[in-house]
Amino acid sequence: MSKERIKIAEELFDIMPVEYQDLVKRATYGNGQRGWKDIGNAKELIEEHSLCAGCPESMAFRYILASLPNPEDTVMVGSTGCTSLVFPHVAVHNIHSLFGNQNAVASGLKRALTVRFPDRHKDVVVLAGDGATVDIGLDMTLQAWFRQEKFTTICFDNELYANTGGQESGLMQKGFVAKMAPVGKTFEKVRLPEIARESGCHYVVNCTVSKPNLIEKVIKNAVHVAREIGPTYLQLYTPCILEIGKNSMEGLQEMRDSEKPTERFAYKEYVSEPAKELLAELAAKEKERKAEAKKQLAGQSA
Amino acid sequence: MAAQASFIGQKNKKEQVYTDPWHMMNEAPRTPSFFTGSEVIKEAVRRASCDIMVAYPITPQSEAAALCGELFAEGYIGDYFRGESEFAVMSQCAGAAFGGARVFTTTAGPGTMRAMENFPMWAGARLPIQMIVTCRGINSPLSIQPDTLEISYLMQTGMLVWHAETAQDFYDWILKGYMVSEEPDVHLPLALCCDGFFVTHTKDMVDLTPVDMCLPPYDPYRSPVPCMDMECPPVRMMRDPFVMKSNYISYATHASWQQEVWAAVERSRKHTIRWMDGLIDADDTDADVMVVASGTAVSQSREAIAMLEEEGIHVGLVKVKTLRPWPGEEIREATKHAKHIIVPEFNVIGWLAREVSATVPNNERIHAGPHVCGGMTMPPEIIAAEIKTVLGVKAPSLAGRGG
Ligand SMILES: Cc1ncc(C[n+]2csc(CCOP(=O)(O)OP(=O)(O)O)c2C)c(N)n1
Numbered sequence: 001m002s003k004e005r006i007k008i009a010e011e012l013f014d015i016m017p018v019e020y021q022d023l024v025k026r027a028t029y030g031n032g033q034r035g036w037k038d039i040g041n042a043k044e045l046i047e048e049h050s051l052c053a054g055c056p057e058s059m060a061f062r063y064i065l066a067s068l069p070n071p072e073d074t075v076m077v078g079s080t081g082c083t084s085l086v087f088p089h090v091a092v093h094n095i096h097s098l099f100g101n102q103n104a105v106a107s108g109l110k111r112a113l114t115v116r117f118p119d120r121h122k123d124v125v126v127l128a129g130d131g132a133t134v135d136i137g138l139d140m141t142l143q144a145w146f147r148q149e150k151f152t153t154i155c156f157d158n159e160l161y162a163n164t165g166g167q168e169s170g171l172m173q174k175g176f177v178a179k180m181a182p183v184g185k186t187f188e189k190v191r192l193p194e195i196a197r198e199s200g201c202h203y204v205v206n207c208t209v210s211k212p213n214l215i216e217k218v219i220k221n222a223v224h225v226a227r228e229i230g231p232t233y234l235q236l237y238t239p240c241i242l243e244i245g246k247n248s249m250e251g252l253q254e255m256r257d258s259e260k261p262t263e264r265f266a267y268k269e270y271v272s273e274p275a276k277e278l279l280a281e282l283a284a285k286e287k288e289r290k291a292e293a294k295k296q297l298a299g300q301s302a
Numbered sequence: 303m304a305a306q307a308s309f310i311g312q313k314n315k316k317e318q319v320y321t322d323p324w325h326m327m328n329e330a331p332r333t334p335s336f337f338t339g340s341e342v343i344k345e346a347v348r349r350a351s352c353d354i355m356v357a358y359p360i361t362p363q364s365e366a367a368a369l370c371g372e373l374f375a376e377g378y379i380g381d382y383f384r385g386e387s388e389f390a391v392m393s394q395c396a397g398a399a400f401g402g403a404r405v406f407t408t409t410a411g412p413g414t415m416r417a418m419e420n421f422p423m424w425a426g427a428r429l430p431i432q433m434i435v436t437c438r439g440i441n442s443p444l445s446i447q448p449d450t451l452e453i454s455y456l457m458q459t460g461m462l463v464w465h466a467e468t469a470q471d472f473y474d475w476i477l478k479g480y481m482v483s484e485e486p487d488v489h490l491p492l493a494l495c496c497d498g499f500f501v502t503h504t505k506d507m508v509d510l511t512p513v514d515m516c517l518p519p520y521d522p523y524r525s526p527v528p529c530m531d532m533e534c535p536p537v538r539m540m541r542d543p544f545v546m547k548s549n550y551i552s553y554a555t556h557a558s559w560q561q562e563v564w565a566a567v568e569r570s571r572k573h574t575i576r577w578m579d580g581l582i583d584a585d586d587t588d589a590d591v592m593v594v595a596s597g598t599a600v601s602q603s604r605e606a607i608a609m610l611e612e613e614g615i616h617v618g619l620v621k622v623k624t625l626r627p628w629p630g631e632e633i634r635e636a637t638k639h640a641k642h643i644i645v646p647e648f649n650v651i652g653w654l655a656r657e658v659s660a661t662v663p664n665n666e667r668i669h670a671g672p673h674v675c676g677g678m679t680m681p682p683e684i685i686a687a688e689i690k691t692v693l694g695v696k697a698p699s700l701a702g703r704g705g
C-alpha cells in the first residue's frame with residue numbers, strides 16, 4: 001500500500017481523526033531510510049500504550065515500529081500477553097487470535113499474501129511474549145522454522161508470564177522464585193537462540209532493547225533476511241519491572257546490567273552463510289547510495 | 303459483487319473459466335461420475351478457486367486431504383502444506399483467511415477436538431474458512447470408526463454447520479458453501495460435516511459440473527471486517543483493549559459481538575434457502591409418524607420407511623441439512639401433524655433429538671433413537687423396529703439386540 005492510497009479528499013481532511021491526518025502528512029511510509037531517529041519528529045506508528053509506566057516493552061515497540069523497513073506492506077502477528085494490550089494502538093495491520101499460535105497464524109498469513117501479491121513484498125513480523133513463544137507455542141514456533149517460513153519471529157523475553165501476574169516461564173532464570181515456582185525454578189533458562197539456529201533460522205540475535213540504533217539494525221536485518229531467505233529470530237530482553245520489583249525509571253539500567261559480557265543478554269548473533277551474503281550486498285548498496293547522495297550534495301553546493 | 307462480476311468469463315491459469323456460480327451450480331450440464339466421497343471432495347475443490355489448503359492426516363479424511371495435495375501439484379490451489387497438528391492447522395487457516403485467502407481444510411474426530419479453541423475464534427474474527435469434517439469417534443479407547451458426537455461441539459461455536467447425507471450433497475455443498483459463507487452479511491466459517499467412511503469411503507454416482515468451470519475468486523474486500531493485508535489504511539483500533547477493562551462498555555462490546563456472530567448465522571438463512579432449496583427436505587408430512595434425521599441416518603431412515611410402507615405403515619421423513627442455522631420453524635411445520643417423531647442418530651447422546659425437543663411443541667412426541675455409536679452401523683431394521691414399538695405394533699426380534 002502506498003501513501004497515495006491513504007490520502008484524504010481535500011474537502012474531508014479536517015473532519016478526519018487527527019491521528020489519521022498525521023498518518024497522511026507525516027508518516028514515514030515509503031522512506032527507505034526510516035529508523036529510530038524519526039521518533040519524535042515523524043508520525044509514529046504507535047500512539048499511547050496501555051503497559052505499566054516505564055515498561056521497557058513500550059520502548060521496544062517504538063524502536064521496532066520505527067525500524068520496520070516497509071511498514072506500508074508489513075502485517076504483524078501478536079499473541080496474548082502484555083504485548084496484546086499494545087497492538088490495538090498500532091497503525092500497522094496486526095492480528096491477535098489466540099495465545100501461543102502466533103507462528104502458525106503467521107505461516108498461513110505469509111503464504112496467503114504471497115499467493116495474493118506474487119509481485120510484491122509483504123513482510124510478516126511476529127511479536128509475542130516468552131510464554132507464548134517458548135512454552136505454549138513452542139511447537140508452532142519451531143515447526144515454522146523447520147518449514148523455513150519466510151517471516152521474522154520476535155520474542156519479548158521478560159522471563160516470566162507478566163500478563164497473568166508473574167508466573168514461571170521456560171525463559172525464566174533457574175532459581176528465580178515466582179508464582180508457580182514456589183521454591184525457585186528448578187531448570188535452566190531454555191536456550192532458544194541456539195535452538196533457533198539449529199532449527200533453521202538464518203539470522204538470530206539475543207540482546208536487550210537498551211540501544212535504539214542496535215534495535216534498528218537487527219530489525220532491518222531480520223526483516224530483510226526473512227523476506228529473501230528464510231526464518232529469523234530476535235530474542236529481546238524487555239524486563240517486567242513490575243514483577244521484578246523495579247521502579248518505572250529503572251528498566252533501562254536493568255537492561256544495561258543484563259547485557260554485560262558475562263550476563264545472559266550479552267549481545268549474541270548468528271548469521272547463516274546465505275544471510276551473510278545478502279546482508280553484505282545490502283550494506284554495499286547502502287554505501288553506494290550514501291556516496292551518491294554525498295556526491296549530489298557536493299554538486300549542489302558547488 | 304462488482305469485483306466478482308469482473309472476473310466472470312476470464313480464465314484462470316488452468317484454463318478454467320470463472321463462471322457465474324448460480325449458472326455453474328444450477329444450469330450448467332452435469333456429468334454423472336462414479337466416485338468415492340474423498341474423490342468427490344477433490345473434484346469440488348478443483349472447481350472452488352481455493353487459495354490455500356492446510357492438511358493433516360487423520361482417518362477418515364486423510365485420503366481427501368492428500369488428493370487435494372495432488373490438485374495443488376497440478377496447479378489448482380494457490381498453496382498447500384501439511385501443518386504440525388490440527389490446532390496449528392486451524393490457526394494456519396486463520397492466518398491465511400485474515401490475509402484475504404479462500405481457505406479449505408479437512409479434519410475428523412480427535413482432530414476436531416484438538417483444534418477446538420480455534421473455531422469460536424474463526425467465527426468471532428469472521429473468517430469464511432471451509433472445513434470438511436468427516437466425523438469419527440472421539441471416545442477412549444481409540445476409535446477410528448464413524449460417530450457424529452463431535453458435531454455437537456461444533457454447533458456451539460458460531461460456525462455454520464451443515465450435515466451432508468450423500469457424496470452428491472458434499473459436492474454441491476462445498477461449492478455452494480463458499481457462496482453462502484462469503485456473503486458480506488454472513489462471512490462466517492462453515493463446518494461441512496459428513497459421517498466418516500459411509501460417505502468418504504463408499505462409491506456413489508455423483509453429477510459433476512463441467513471441469514472447465516470454476517467459482518469466481520474470493521473477494522476479501524467484501525468482508526465486514528478489514529482484511530489484514532495492509533491494502534487499506536491501518537487505523538488504531540481502540541484506545542484501551544477491552545480485555546483490560548472490567549466495565550460496562552467492555553462487557554457490552556463482547557456481548558454485542560457475540561450476538562452479532564449469531565445474528566450473522568441467522569442472516570445466512572436466506573442465502574442457504576436460496577442455494578440449497580431450503581434448510582430441510584420434507585416428505586409425507588401428513589404421516590402420523592415422522593422421522594427427523596441428518597447425515598447417513600437419513601439414508602438409513604429412507605430404507606426403513608420403504609420397508610414399513612410395504613407393511614402398510616406410512617412414515618414421513620425430514621432430512622435436516624443445516625444444523626446452524628437451525629431449521630426450527632421448518633421442523634415445527636413439517637412435524638405439526640405427527641403423533642410420533644423418531645430421531646435416529648449415530649452418536650450416544652442424541653444431540654439432534656435434544657435440538658428437536660427444544661424446538662417442537664408437545665415434545666413427548668419425540669422418541670430419541672435408535673442410537674448407534676462407536677462405529678456401529680444402523681440397519682434400517684432397527685429404525686423400523688423403533689417405529690413399530692412406538693406404534694405398539696409387534697416387531698420381530700432382532701438377532702443379538704434382545705428384540
Ligand atoms: C489457551 C490459553 N491459556 C492461558 C491463557 C492465559 N494467559 C494469557 S497471557 C498469559 C501469559 C503471557 O506470557 P508471555 O507470553 O510471556 O507474555 P507477557 O505477558 O509476559 O508479555 C497467559 C498464561 C490464555 N489466554 N489462553
Ligand code: SF4
Binds near residue numbers: 052056162240
Ligand atoms: S506487567 Fe510487566 S511486562 Fe507487563 S506491562 Fe507491566 S511491567 Fe511491562
Ligand SMILES: [Mg+2]
Binds near residue numbers: 129130158160162169
Ligand atoms: Mg513474558
